[in-house]
Amino acid sequence: MMTMIMIKVEKMVGITQLMEDKVLMAFASYATIVLSKMMFMSTATAFYRLTRKVFANPEDCANFGKGENAKKYLRVDDRVERVRRAHLNDLENIVPFLGIGLLYSLSGPDLSTAILHFRLFVGARIYHTIAYLLPLPQPNRALAFFVGYGVTISMAYQLLTNRLYL
Amino acid sequence: MMTMIMIKVEKMVGITQLMEDKVLMAFASYATIVLSKMMFMSTATAFYRLTRKVFANPEDCANFGKGENAKKYLRVDDRVERVRRAHLNDLENIVPFLGIGLLYSLSGPDLSTAILHFRLFVGARIYHTIAYLLPLPQPNRALAFFVGYGVTISMAYQLLTNRLYL
Amino acid sequence: MMTMIMIKVEKMVGITQLMEDKVLMAFASYATIVLSKMMFMSTATAFYRLTRKVFANPEDCANFGKGENAKKYLRVDDRVERVRRAHLNDLENIVPFLGIGLLYSLSGPDLSTAILHFRLFVGARIYHTIAYLLPLPQPNRALAFFVGYGVTISMAYQLLTNRLYL
Numbered sequence: 001m002m003t004m005i006m007i008k009v010e011k012m013v014g015i016t017q018l019m020e021d022k023v024l025m026a027f028a029s030y031a032t033i034v035l036s037k038m039m040f041m042s043t044a045t046a047f048y049r050l051t052r053k054v055f056a057n058p059e060d061c062a063n064f065g066k067g068e069n070a071k072k073y074l075r076v077d078d079r080v081e082r083v084r085r086a087h088l089n090d091l092e093n094i095v096p097f098l099g100i101g102l103l104y105s106l107s108g109p110d111l112s113t114a115i116l117h118f119r120l121f122v123g124a125r126i127y128h129t130i131a132y133l134l135p136l137p138q139p140n141r142a143l144a145f146f147v148g149y150g151v152t153i154s155m156a157y158q159l160l161t162n163r164l165y166l
Numbered sequence: 167m168m169t170m171i172m173i174k175v176e177k178m179v180g181i182t183q184l185m186e187d188k189v190l191m192a193f194a195s196y197a198t199i200v201l202s203k204m205m206f207m208s209t210a211t212a213f214y215r216l217t218r219k220v221f222a223n224p225e226d227c228a229n230f231g232k233g234e235n236a237k238k239y240l241r242v243d244d245r246v247e248r249v250r251r252a253h254l255n256d257l258e259n260i261v262p263f264l265g266i267g268l269l270y271s272l273s274g275p276d277l278s279t280a281i282l283h284f285r286l287f288v289g290a291r292i293y294h295t296i297a298y299l300l301p302l303p304q305p306n307r308a309l310a311f312f313v314g315y316g317v318t319i320s321m322a323y324q325l326l327t328n329r330l331y332l
Numbered sequence: 333m334m335t336m337i338m339i340k341v342e343k344m345v346g347i348t349q350l351m352e353d354k355v356l357m358a359f360a361s362y363a364t365i366v367l368s369k370m371m372f373m374s375t376a377t378a379f380y381r382l383t384r385k386v387f388a389n390p391e392d393c394a395n396f397g398k399g400e401n402a403k404k405y406l407r408v409d410d411r412v413e414r415v416r417r418a419h420l421n422d423l424e425n426i427v428p429f430l431g432i433g434l435l436y437s438l439s440g441p442d443l444s445t446a447i448l449h450f451r452l453f454v455g456a457r458i459y460h461t462i463a464y465l466l467p468l469p470q471p472n473r474a475l476a477f478f479v480g481y482g483v484t485i486s487m488a489y490q491l492l493t494n495r496l497y498l
Contacts, residue, residue: 018184018350019439025497028435032488035428039481042424056417059467085222091257091423092208096201098431099264103194107185115498135225149205156198165191184350251388257423258374262367265430269360273351301391315371322364331357332447 027105030118041087086132124148193271196284207253252298290314362450373419418464436487456480
């Protein structure tokens with residue numbers, strides 16, 4: 001009987017058990033999806049740079065011509081700048097979601113409340129990207145932004161009211 | 167007595183117990199505060215864009231005029247660019263603090279040393295924002311930047327000397 | 333014997349034990365290294381701004397002249413912009429690595445597979461910086477970018493196939 005207890009303990013405290021927690025598993029899934037979506041923005045930028053021949057660095061357009069001939073590709077393009085603004089907006093909003101969301105997930109929230117937060121955030125950021133890239137008329141993008149912003153503030157509020165330690 | 171031990175074990179290993187750790191609770195509080203401050207920069211940008219009528223996307227100023235008339239609002243403004251530079255500087259510095267700070271918090275540091283690090287960082291970043299937005303004369307902003315930078319390097323140094331595993 | 337077991341349990345479940353996990357220790361080491369490298373970009377920007385007298389804010393060049401005389405230093409410089417593009421590319425790629433890599437590390441991957449991922453990512457990002465700052469001819473920078481990108485996608489794929497919970 002002694003032995004049996006010790007095995008149980010060994011099994012329970014392994015680090016992999018952390019990921020048996022449903023809230024943390026859900027956070028891992030939604031965070032991975034929204035980060036993969038953000039990484040897609042790099043691909044979109046590369047796609048527009050190559051198809052429109054719009055580059056920021058001389059070495060990037062060396063294949064398209066020599067010397068002065070290549071310099072004409074060092075230019076700014078509306079389409080590329082739009083993707084880059086969407087990418088930067090993602091960074092500005094997904095970084096707080098990652099930090100606050102991870103700590104919120106570890107603080108023992110109700111599972112369905114937590115999943116509602118994650119779903120709203122990821123849905124809002126995907127809609128934000130669609131609204132930015134098409135583009136859809138305002139206030140589509142603004143609403144998507146504020147839903148994501150509100151979700152993060154809601155998690156921050158719950159963390160600070162339940163676990164404040166300064 | 168057997169039963170009593172097992173209950174104790176069950177209670178201790180739940181994921182929510184992670185957040186009973188005082189260093190992690192303190193990190194969660196300070197990280198949430200500094201991320202909320204960073205999110206405030208989005209609101210400040212939106213405020214200046216709307217009050218000064220300075221926009222980056224045609225769909226954002228569609229309410230202010232039609233066609234060519236709206237295009238005059240697609241411009242660059244010193245005040246807006248200043249907020250955006252402050253926001254980007256936040257991102258560049260708060261991301262390392264989040265990553266290194268979380269791992270440092272999990273590595274079992276002394277509680278009062280850890281809290282000193284967190285307080286200095288958060289105070290320095292709040293002062294950095296004030297110094298950037300007012301603006302205060304240099305070297306106010308530079309000093310705030312270097313205090314935050316030094317705190318992160320100090321935590322990185324302690325992590326790498328205590329827990330290096332390559 | 334009772335007492336002995338209880339001591340063992342106490343020792344095992346402390347938060348500092350999380351960092352006894354080799355995968356998490358390795359992640360902490362590589363993440364700290366790559367974040368420190370990213371922070372070095374701030375220093376490189378400051379170095380080029382000061383040596384080339386290229387500033388973004390009027391208060392930063394107040395020492396170099398008064399009024400109109402100082403304004404000539406508010407300019408854009410190729411070298412500074414190159415460092416800033418490298419820095420932003422770091423942010424765009426290291427943020428997904430931090431988020432996905434941490435959750436992947438907690439999901440109980442094979443140690444040597446995990447370390448291979450971390451090494452490839454950190455090596456690729458260091459090479460990316462060298463290729464960007466020298467600069468090296470393409471496709472050096474592009475290959476470094478895609479190796480880092482591929483490593484993050486590989487960890488994301490493993491997380492989503494093993495631990496999906498939506």
